[in-house]
Amino acid sequence: MAQSRVWHPFTQHALEPSIPEIVLTEGAYLHKADGSRILDAISSWWVVTHGHRHPRIMKAIETTASNLDQIIFAGFTHEPAERLAEALVGLAPAGLDRVFYSDSGSTSIEVALKMALGYFRNIGAPRSRIVVMEHSYHGDTIGAMSVGARGVFNAAYEPLLFEVDAIPFPAAGREQETLDRFEA
Numbered sequence: 001m002a003q004s005r006v007w008h009p010f011t012q013h014a015l016e017p018s019i020p021e022i023v024l025t026e027g028a029y030l031h032k033a034d035g036s037r038i039l040d041a042i043s044s045w046w047v048v049t050h051g052h053r054h055p056r057i058m059k060a061i062e063t064t065a066s067n068l069d070q071i072i073f074a075g076f077t078h079e080p081a082e083r084l085a086e087a088l089v090g091l092a093p094a095g096l097d098r099v100f101y102s103d104s105g106s107t108s109i110e111v112a113l114k115m116a117l118g119y120f121r122n123i124g125a126p127r128s129r130i131v132v133m134e135h136s137y138h139g140d141t142i143g144a145m146s147v148g149a150r151g152v153f154n155a156a157y158e159p160l161l162f163e164v165d166a167i168p169f170p171a172a173g174r175e176q177e178t179l180d181r182f183e184a
Contacts, residue, residue, distance in 0.1 A: 009140075010153075025052030046105070073101065106139025113143050130164045131182060 004019045011019070020038070024031035028051055030038045043049050050057060064080060071078050085099040100115075102108035113130070120127040130147060138144040145154040146161040154161065170178035 027051040027053075104139070106141040106144040109138045109144040109147065110141055113147070130162070132164045132166050133169050134166045135169060 006019075007013075008016075008019060021033050022030045022038075023033050025040075025048075028040055030040050030052075032038065040048070040052065044052075048054075068078055068080070071081075073081070081101065088099050089097050100108075100111060102111055116130075117127065132147045135149050136147070138148045140154075142157065142160050143162075145157060147164055148154070150158070150161070167181040168174065168178050
């Protein structure tokens with residue numbers, strides 16, 4: 001394959017001039033053109049947790065795509081989304097009666113931050129302070145990096161990240177420390 005024109009995330013292009021081309025995915029494996037395979041131990045960044053091209057998932061996609069492909073949710077809905085939302089609300093604790101669909105983990109964090117800040121603004125009690133767990137990771141958008149651990153992977157973006165207050169993870173035997181820090 002010629003040099004890729006794609007900007008691949010988390011790849012040092014100067015050090016990785018030849019990106020492996022994947023020609024087939026199956027189960028937990030990525031297959032290269034030369035016939036070798038690679039174990040996809042990260043599930044393509046946690047997207048295919050049931051394996052690549054799982055037969056039941058592929059069938060569900062095929063069945064749904066024969067009638068619906070992509071529907072904007074700004075003012076529209078469809079039966080599969082409503083059915084899944086009902087099932088999720090049925091599993092959620094009392095009082096959690098709405099579902100927001102997001103296209104990625106990072107986007108879901110951005111939306112959650114906007115919802116939390118927007119809620120308090122809309123009730124006339126604007127807030128801007130965000131409390132996070134130490135050593136967390138939430139994604140690679142500016143908001144998601146802001147509420148995650150700071151380090152080498154996001155150091156270049158430090159001027160763009162907003163400040164947060166961090167509390168310790170409630171590790172076994174240290175739960176009270178977390179609660180005390182949160183209360184403080």
